[in-house]
Amino acid sequence: MTQRPSILVARAIFPEVIERLREHFDVETNHTDAPFTPQQLAERLQGKVAVLTTGSERIGAELLAACPQLKVVANIAVGYNNFDVPAMTAAGVLATNTPDVLTETTADFGFALLMATARRVTESEHFLRAGLWSKWALDMFAGAEVHGSTLGILGMGRIGQGIARRGAHGFGMQVIYHNRSRLDAASEAACQARYVSKAELLKQADHLVLVLPYSAESHHAIGAAELAQMKPTATLINIARGGIVDDAALAVALRERRIAAAGLDVFEGEPQVHPDLLTVPNVVLTPHIASATITTRKAMANLAADNVIAFLTQGQPLTPLNPEVLPKVLNA
Ligand code: DGY
Numbered sequence: 001m002t003q004r005p006s007i008l009v010a011r012a013i014f015p016e017v018i019e020r021l022r023e024h025f026d027v028e029t030n031h032t033d034a035p036f037t038p039q040q041l042a043e044r045l046q047g048k049v050a051v052l053t054t055g056s057e058r059i060g061a062e063l064l065a066a067c068p069q070l071k072v073v074a075n076i077a078v079g080y081n082n083f084d085v086p087a088m089t090a091a092g093v094l095a096t097n098t099p100d101v102l103t104e105t106t107a108d109f110g111f112a113l114l115m116a117t118a119r120r121v122t123e124s125e126h127f128l129r130a131g132l133w134s135k136w137a138l139d140m141f142a143g144a145e146v147h148g149s150t151l152g153i154l155g156m157g158r159i160g161q162g163i164a165r166r167g168a169h170g171f172g173m174q175v176i177y178h179n180r181s182r183l184d185a186a187s188e189a190a191c192q193a194r195y196v197s198k199a200e201l202l203k204q205a206d207h208l209v210l211v212l213p214y215s216a217e218s219h220h221a222i223g224a225a226e227l228a229q230m231k232p233t234a235t236l237i238n239i240a241r242g243g244i245v246d247d248a249a250l251a252v253a254l255r256e257r258r259i260a261a262a263g264l265d266v267f268e269g270e271p272q273v274h275p276d277l278l279t280v281p282n283v284v285l286t287p288h289i290a291s292a293t294i295t296t297r298k299a300m301a302n303l304a305a306d307n308v309i310a311f312l313t314q315g316q317p318l319t320p321l322n323p324e325v326l327p328k329v330l331n332a
Helices: 015-022 038-044 061-066 085-090 103-118 121-129 158-171 185-191 198-204 224-229 247-255 275-279 294-314 323-331
Strands: 006-009 026-029 050-053 072-075 094-096 150-154 174-178 193-195 207-210 235-238 261-264 283-285
Touching (some): 050 294, 085 323, 094 294, 094 323, 103 121, 103 294, 121 283, 150 198, 158 174, 158 185, 158 193, 198 224, 224 247
Parallel strands (some): 006 026, 006 050, 050 072, 174 193, 235 261, 261 283
């Protein structure tokens, strides 16, 4: 009898997804759900041909050199800044991610965070829970208008376009965006979005939503200089990745009211949060949950599993990031 391939699931995922994987492979799981250290991950990967990861597991040259049997790493995330894709390609290891299945859910959350931030939802709830509400007042927690305002989007991929559609069609917002490449005319029309320079975006947006991937180029794309160009009444929303915003500079801008408020779902060095952000009132903070509905998280885990199954059983991954490795891995 031929031995079944062994794979690792690096974090706790839904039992039914593990069962699907067990139909094809010997599956080792992470029962504690504590992220593995790089050394633990390398140890667990000995003899494994595949691993399902989340953004917490870093896959780079050192790990790949220590795990020569590894053929595929399936991220349960659309973002893959935890992968060194060139190193994976050089090592002949396939990388996959989970696009599309989380687009609308994440765009919903982008809007939820925008609304909560602009309308001071969490700040006012903390006030109420603290027993501080003694009378109603006209200017009590008066926030920023959302409908009819100018929505700025930095990074106009699938999720950015989902947010643009919600803003334009649902809230009658003027949508402006900046992206490495401009959308085609049909996509711009579908989102009713107008392309502008980054400088114009910063200057004109009432609500600026960040949805760009993290890379060396986008590191601190929003720092003190960029915050200084924004309107003092503006809100900033980050549902992309920590490190795109300079969190220390943002905390200063919020404290000094150089911008009105921020909504952050992602942080530099998360799960740590810059301590200064915890002490400013005009920021809504959530723990990286933009794609967190049960339906969507299951769809993400299933897509990662499908990638591994389709690749290892038929040589045809569904959403490969470096398809150029396929001939090399399949002929190995
Ligand atoms: C993603 O899919 O990239 C989300 O941020 C979850 O990591």
